[in-house]
Amino acid sequence: MHQIKESNMKTSQEWWNDIKVSDIKIAAWLRKQWRGEVTASYRIKKLSSQYATTEKECNILSTIAAQEETHASWIKDLLDNRNIEVNDSSIVEAEERYWAKTLPGIKDFATGTAVAAHAEGMRLERIRVIAQDETAPADIRETFVKILKDEIWHEKAFTQLSTTEALTSTLGDYKLGREAPGLSA
Numbered sequence: 001m002h003q004i005k006e007s008n009m010k011t012s013q014e015w016w017n018d019i020k021v022s023d024i025k026i027a028a029w030l031r032k033q034w035r036g037e038v039t040a041s042y043r044i045k046k047l048s049s050q051y052a053t054t055e056k057e058c059n060i061l062s063t064i065a066a067q068e069e070t071h072a073s074w075i076k077d078l079l080d081n082r083n084i085e086v087n088d089s090s091i092v093e094a095e096e097r098y099w100a101k102t103l104p105g106i107k108d109f110a111t112g113t114a115v116a117a118h119a120e121g122m123r124l125e126r127i128r129v130i131a132q133d134e135t136a137p138a139d140i141r142e143t144f145v146k147i148l149k150d151e152i153w154h155e156k157a158f159t160q161l162s163t164t165e166a167l168t169s170t171l172g173d174y175k176l177g178r179e180a181p182g183l184s185a
Contacts, residue, residue, distance in 0.1 A: 016130060016136075020135070027082070030140075034072055037072035041066075041069045044061050045061070045065050047106075047109075047116065050112075052109060060161065064157060067154070071150065074143050078140060108166075110165070111169065114170040118170060120155035127147060131145045131147075
């Protein structure tokens with residue numbers, strides 16, 4: 001069965017095959033990854049402060065936010081080891097293609113964790129491709145193998161903290177968010 005897709009849409013594997021062969025594309029992508037990990041921590045802390053009501057919810061979100069900060073430091077190490085510069089102002093200036101489509105769907109804790117679960121699922125596709133690619137640069141592959149185990153738990157935790165209704169109600173925005181950076185289903 002062949003899936004028809006828009007010409008500008010890519011699978012995660014196609015995306016990675018294009019990135020990994022170019023030092024310039026790897027550098028740009030690693031900068032975005034670092035920024036994404038840093039801003040993920042901010043978003044999770046904001047979700048917790050706005051909507052979490054139990055100690056359990058706060059503890060889970062705090063743990064996930066801390067792990068995202070650890071991932072940011074690992075990616076920063078990759079950047080530093082490759083002499084790729086980043087600056088903190090890129091966080092403020094970040095183009096939020098995906099998030100502009102999905103964040104408006106957050107109305108409460110359940111929809112917030114649903115949006116996070118969808119985002120983690122999308123990221124997991126790419127992380128798995130990188131972690132399983134034996135031709136990937138070794139330092140990148142090793143880092144993403146470490147990140148993978150945390151991100152699997154993040155998706156599971158966000159899904160369990162949400163509800164079936166919230167996961168369903170945020171699915172449309174998630175699909176629009178996937179299309180923004182050109183990812184096929």
